[in-house]
Amino acid sequence: MSFFTMRWSDDGVLLLDQRALPDQAPVLCLRNAEEVARAIEDMVVRGAPAIGVTAAMGVAIELANANDADVPAALERAVKRLAATRPTAVNLTWALERVQSELSQALRAGTSPSQVREQAKQLAQQMHDEDVQVCQAIGDAGGPLLPDAARVLTHCNAGALATAGYGTALGVIRSAARDGRLKHVLASETRPFLQGARLTAWELQQDAIPVQLVTDSMCGALMRQGEIDAVVVGADRIAANGDVANKIGTYSLAVLAERHGIPFYVAAPLSTVDLRTPNGDSIPIEQRSSDEVVKLRGQRIAPEGVQARHPAFDVTPAELITAIITEKGVARAPFEQALAAQFER
Amino acid sequence: MSFFTMRWSDDGVLLLDQRALPDQAPVLCLRNAEEVARAIEDMVVRGAPAIGVTAAMGVAIELANANDADVPAALERAVKRLAATRPTAVNLTWALERVQSELSQALRAGTSPSQVREQAKQLAQQMHDEDVQVCQAIGDAGGPLLPDAARVLTHCNAGALATAGYGTALGVIRSAARDGRLKHVLASETRPFLQGARLTAWELQQDAIPVQLVTDSMCGALMRQGEIDAVVVGADRIAANGDVANKIGTYSLAVLAERHGIPFYVAAPLSTVDLRTPNGDSIPIEQRSSDEVVKLRGQRIAPEGVQARHPAFDVTPAELITAIITEKGVARAPFEQALAAQFER
Numbered sequence: 001m002s003f004f005t006m007r008w009s010d011d012g013v014l015l016l017d018q019r020a021l022p023d024q025a026p027v028l029c030l031r032n033a034e035e036v037a038r039a040i041e042d043m044v045v046r047g048a049p050a051i052g053v054t055a056a057m058g059v060a061i062e063l064a065n066a067n068d069a070d071v072p073a074a075l076e077r078a079v080k081r082l083a084a085t086r087p088t089a090v091n092l093t094w095a096l097e098r099v100q101s102e103l104s105q106a107l108r109a110g111t112s113p114s115q116v117r118e119q120a121k122q123l124a125q126q127m128h129d130e131d132v133q134v135c136q137a138i139g140d141a142g143g144p145l146l147p148d149a150a151r152v153l154t155h156c157n158a159g160a161l162a163t164a165g166y167g168t169a170l171g172v173i174r175s176a177a178r179d180g181r182l183k184h185v186l187a188s189e190t191r192p193f194l195q196g197a198r199l200t201a202w203e204l205q206q207d208a209i210p211v212q213l214v215t216d217s218m219c220g221a222l223m224r225q226g227e228i229d230a231v232v233v234g235a236d237r238i239a240a241n242g243d244v245a246n247k248i249g250t251y252s253l254a255v256l257a258e259r260h261g262i263p264f265y266v267a268a269p270l271s272t273v274d275l276r277t278p279n280g281d282s283i284p285i286e287q288r289s290s291d292e293v294v295k296l297r298g299q300r301i302a303p304e305g306v307q308a309r310h311p312a313f314d315v316t317p318a319e320l321i322t323a324i325i326t327e328k329g330v331a332r333a334p335f336e337q338a339l340a341a342q343f344e345r
Numbered sequence: 346m347s348f349f350t351m352r353w354s355d356d357g358v359l360l361l362d363q364r365a366l367p368d369q370a371p372v373l374c375l376r377n378a379e380e381v382a383r384a385i386e387d388m389v390v391r392g393a394p395a396i397g398v399t400a401a402m403g404v405a406i407e408l409a410n411a412n413d414a415d416v417p418a419a420l421e422r423a424v425k426r427l428a429a430t431r432p433t434a435v436n437l438t439w440a441l442e443r444v445q446s447e448l449s450q451a452l453r454a455g456t457s458p459s460q461v462r463e464q465a466k467q468l469a470q471q472m473h474d475e476d477v478q479v480c481q482a483i484g485d486a487g488g489p490l491l492p493d494a495a496r497v498l499t500h501c502n503a504g505a506l507a508t509a510g511y512g513t514a515l516g517v518i519r520s521a522a523r524d525g526r527l528k529h530v531l532a533s534e535t536r537p538f539l540q541g542a543r544l545t546a547w548e549l550q551q552d553a554i555p556v557q558l559v560t561d562s563m564c565g566a567l568m569r570q571g572e573i574d575a576v577v578v579g580a581d582r583i584a585a586n587g588d589v590a591n592k593i594g595t596y597s598l599a600v601l602a603e604r605h606g607i608p609f610y611v612a613a614p615l616s617t618v619d620l621r622t623p624n625g626d627s628i629p630i631e632q633r634s635s636d637e638v639v640k641l642r643g644q645r646i647a648p649e650g651v652q653a654r655h656p657a658f659d660v661t662p663a664e665l666i667t668a669i670i671t672e673k674g675v676a677r678a679p680f681e682q683a684l685a686a687q688f689e690r
Contacts, residue, residue, distance in 0.1 A: 022647065022648035022649075023645070186654075188562075189536065189638070189646075189647070190562070191534065191536060191560040191561065191562055192560050194646055197639070197646050197647040198646060198647065198648075201647050201648055201651045202647075202648045205648050205650065205651060211651060211652075212651075212652050212653065212654055213638060213639065213647050213651050213652065213653035213654070214638075214653065214654050215536040215537050215561070215593070215594075215638060216536065216560070216561045216562040216594075217533075217535070217536055217561040217593050217594025217597060218593055218594070218654060218656060218659075219597065220594075220596045220597030220600055220659070221593060221596050221597070221656060221659035221660075222654070224596060224659075224660075248560070248562050248563055248566060249560075249561075249562025249563070249565075251565045251566050251569060252562060252564065252565030252566070252597060252601055255565055255600060255601055255604050256597060256600055256601075259600050259604075293534070293558060293559075293560060294542070294558065296641055296644075296646070297641075297644060297646070299641075299642060299644065300367075300368070301534075301539055301542050301543060301641070301642070302367065302534070302542040302543065302546050302547075302558050303367035303546055303547045303550050304367075305550065306546045306550060306556060306557075306558050307556075307557050307558065308557065308558040308559065309531075309557055309558070309559050309563060309567070311563060311566060314563075314565070314566035314569075315566075315569075
């Protein structure tokens with residue numbers, strides 16, 4: 001892959017600034033947990049798996065800066081700050097709980113501060129590498145679900161840019177493309193932040209995977225015309241019953257897919273499945289600034305004074321989902337049992 | 346109303362340049378049929394009824410410029426050029442056929458060229474004034490369909506800016522607001538051209554009608570949350586069986602409305618109903634430039650080299666439509682009979 005989403009360096013967490021894509025691809029070097037937290041809040045990096053890995057690196061850089069005596073407090077401080085950045089993606093909580101649990105245990109066991117710093121760094125790197133492997137496993141589990149010469153619609157960006165690499169929904173697409181079974185991808189542009197137009201189109205272009213851009217509003221008409229064989233999206237949180245929170249607009253696509261008899265797949269690591277969340281109604285939906293709707297890359301597109309709504313995610317009920325693809329395989333309804341079983345494998 | 350969409354002057358056809366809204370509201374003075382045709386092609390003016398009236402004025406200005414001997418040829422030339430501007434909205438054909446029929450008849454009857462010029466101008470003005478009256482009748486027929494404290498979703502701009510004044514879908518909304526029965530309008534921004542964000546939000550703000558802007562992708566989730574009581578849209582062409590061509594994205598909203606038991610109304614003058622088009626499959630759908638999707642007000646939002654689809658309209662089958670509101674009243678299924686009956690009243 002010709003780019004990276006996040007990378008560890010001893011100087012700081014290196015993040016591709018996704019806000020500048022596709023025109024530019026600057027890399028930021030974030031030197032403490034506060035800077036990493038702001039980068040997550042400001043969408044320098046986004047995508048549930050990616051912000052989980054980035055947060056783990058954010059803890060590690062905070063510990064790298066801390067005096068020996070300050071290491072336990074730095075751990076608490078970094079975890080608390082990073083956990084408060086964005087509410088919907090459960091991978092953030094999952095990653096930070098894992099980091100906090102392993103490092104707290106080490107501290108309680110009398111591990112030296114310098115060893116804990118090293119452990120934090122290695123753990124973040126391990127979570128990065130695991131995420132790539134998990135995405136490849138998701139891709140290989142999901143790729144065979146797509147028909148020959150598949151024309152696949154995806155929404156937002158659930159690609160390498162949303163993970164440590166390879167992607168979830170785009171992992172499925174990459175595996176199908178590698179196996180010669182992809183005709184092309186239809187990428188919905190994904191207003192308001194344009195992750196489809198700016199990120200998915202760019203990422204697929206980098207990999208020479210054929211892609212056509214569509215507005216979010218075109219998907220229903222294209223389904224009706226028989227131009228879409230499958231929909232594959234990522235997820236920010238999957239409830240125990242299989243309800244899925246994902247980028248705003250996902251629910252509409254699921255309703256449209258059902259009406260046209262088109263399979264609707266969700267691709268995500270098990271770290272996105274939150275068994276503590278019983279159903280979609282319990283998933284907190286982040287409300288972002290109206291400015292992100294009324295301004296586009298700094299330019300105003302609606303009159304001064306007009307209010308805009310901006311729920312960043314919506315919930316798709318399990319009944320509209322054909323299958324959930326994780327690194328453990330393909331889960332189908334009843335999802336409650338199928339997902340629980342995947343955790344036991 | 347504090348603005349006009351199009352207006353006749355003896356110097357030329359005055360058109361509000363809708364491409365510049367909401368930041369600016371410049372008025373162009375178009376001095377011949379070719380200039381008017383280009384303005385229609387370039388979306389200076391858009392909206393089915395508006396382009397019909399504008400085209401009638403375009404013929405009148407071409408005749409105003411013509412030498413006596415050239416009047417018959419100028420009529421043919423202007424009608425032919427203007428009819429070729431945009432294929433989907435039938436009001437354009439309707440308006441030009443009416444103009445051509447009345448003026449050709451006058452020429453055949455030996456009316457003098459100067460009288461024919463005057464007749465063209467008066468006919469265009471009459472069609473303008475009739476369009477305003479028709480919109481008011483549509484509004485008054487449709488307003489009572491909305492519930493008290495209605496929260497109404499509309500798509501694109503079917504307002505004063507899409508007609509000679511008052512609007513079709515926004516006419517229904519204006520009448521409901523006047524009668525104290527409107528809580529607020531949700532305006533979908535309507536990518537790619539942003540008629541909702543730029544035009545509908547601006548137009549409603551001018552009239553102090555409460556409006557919230559949403560992206561096209563939010564509508565399904567808002568319906569699911571019970572935040573939308575009715576959908577009202579305009580139309581570019583209504584087939585004899587009640588299938589409706591309208592701005593791309595309309596079909597998706599109709600599917601979503603049906604799933605949530607939300608009434609879906611289409612508001613349009615009878616001049617939008619084309620009894621010669623049996624059903625939606627026969628309606629030509631304009632394919633516009635990919636550039637209008639990948640560039641936003643001159644700024645590129647997708648990588649260089651990425652192709653975008655751009656069907657400008659879609660077709661909503663009659664089965665998804667609760668009622669079609671015209672100046673003659675409210676038509677319900679079976680639409681074939683109900684629409685035909687309206688022509689006979």
